[in-house]
Amino acid sequence: MGAGPCRRLNGSRFPGPGSVGVELRDLLRRGRRVIANLRFAEHATIDEHSADFDIDVIRLCGGGFVSVNRNAVPFSCGELIAWPAGVIHCLWTEASSMETLMVEHHKA
Numbered sequence: 474m475g476a477g478p479c480r481r482l483n484g485s486r487f488p489g490p491g492s493v494g495v496e497l498r499d500l501l502r503r504g505r506r507v508i509a510n511l512r513f514a515e516h517a518t519i520d521e522h523s524a525d526f527d528i529d530v531i532r533l534c535g536g537g538f539v540s541v542n543r544n545a546v547p548f549s550c551g552e553l554i555a556w557p558a559g560v561i562h563c564l565w566t567e568a569s570s571m572e573t574l575m576v577e578h579h580k581a
Contacts, residue, residue: 492519494515496512521540521561522563529554535569
């Protein structure tokens, strides 16, 4: 799985410092929305951070965890998690891999 940050469609880098074992592939950029696929290896993490736009994440397969405002819960298959702009959040795996679909709702 990705050894370090990769370039996104808009040229920015992902994931940020401290995030490990996550591969991101932008699938579509349409207007203010970006849809991306995230693949997590075992014991992978996207560190706690916030964004200045809303984000929706759907778990497609595998097992993982999500934290919103430092409240951690298991992330179930098919579940949708909504992160409002400015809210601290993170995703991680332990003994299994995980794949998600992420939709970023950028402001104008």
